[in-house]
Every structure is written in structure tokens, then in C-alpha cells.
Amino acid sequence: VTVPTGHVFLMGDNRDRSADSRFSPEEEGLGVLPLENVIGRAEFTTFSLDGSQRFWNPVSWFTALRGERAWLSLRDGEE
Known part of the structure; x- marks a missing residue:
């Protein structure tokens, strides 16, 4: 494309x-x-899953959650 x-x-x-x-x-x-x-525009990552669990099974999200990326600003360093 x-x-x-x-x-x-x-x-x-x-x-x-x-x-x-x-x-x-x-x-x-x-x-x-x-x-x-x-x-x-996007401001931050709400939550991020590592792909190891099925998205449609919310109970499994806790083991797949990438906590270091939760609420991560997409604007760090931008003025």
C-alpha cells in the first residue's frame, strides 16, 4: 500500500x-x-496483553497483563 x-x-x-x-x-x-x-489522538495505553491468553476470556487477562505498559503515556518527551 x-x-x-x-x-x-x-x-x-x-x-x-x-x-x-x-x-x-x-x-x-x-x-x-x-x-x-x-x-x-491517542494519549496512553489503557492496558496491554502479551498475547499468551485469549482476548475474549477476561478472566485470563490477569496472567497476560503487561503491567509495565499499563497507563503508559504515548507522549513522554513531547512538548
Whole structure:
């Protein structure tokens, strides 16, 4: 995929089922998004799982939680 100037490539967190920029709208995806359509920004990681447990089983999240990444700011060092 070539991302034109003024656009962004978005990728969902469910690799097998995300309708994201990897696919065109004709393929039921999103395609690349014009930057003017972005209305917010990510500030921090709420929680992060290590992938060792199934996402749809919340009870297992406690053993898969990466605590060092919970509430991690994505803006550290930015002014």
C-alpha cells in the first residue's frame, strides 16, 4: 500500500478481522484515510496483553497483563 501525502494508514488490533487500511473500501476495508478526517489522538495505553491468553476470556487477562505498559503515556518527551 502506498500512502499518499496528507493521508494515514490505520491498522486494527484484530489482524484477521479488522476492516482497516490494508483493504480498500471495495474490499470492505477502510483504505488510507485523509489526515483531515483524524479528529483525535491517542494519549496512553489503557492496558496491554502479551498475547499468551485469549482476548475474549477476561478472566485470563490477569496472567497476560503487561503491567509495565499499563497507563503508559504515548507522549513522554513531547512538548
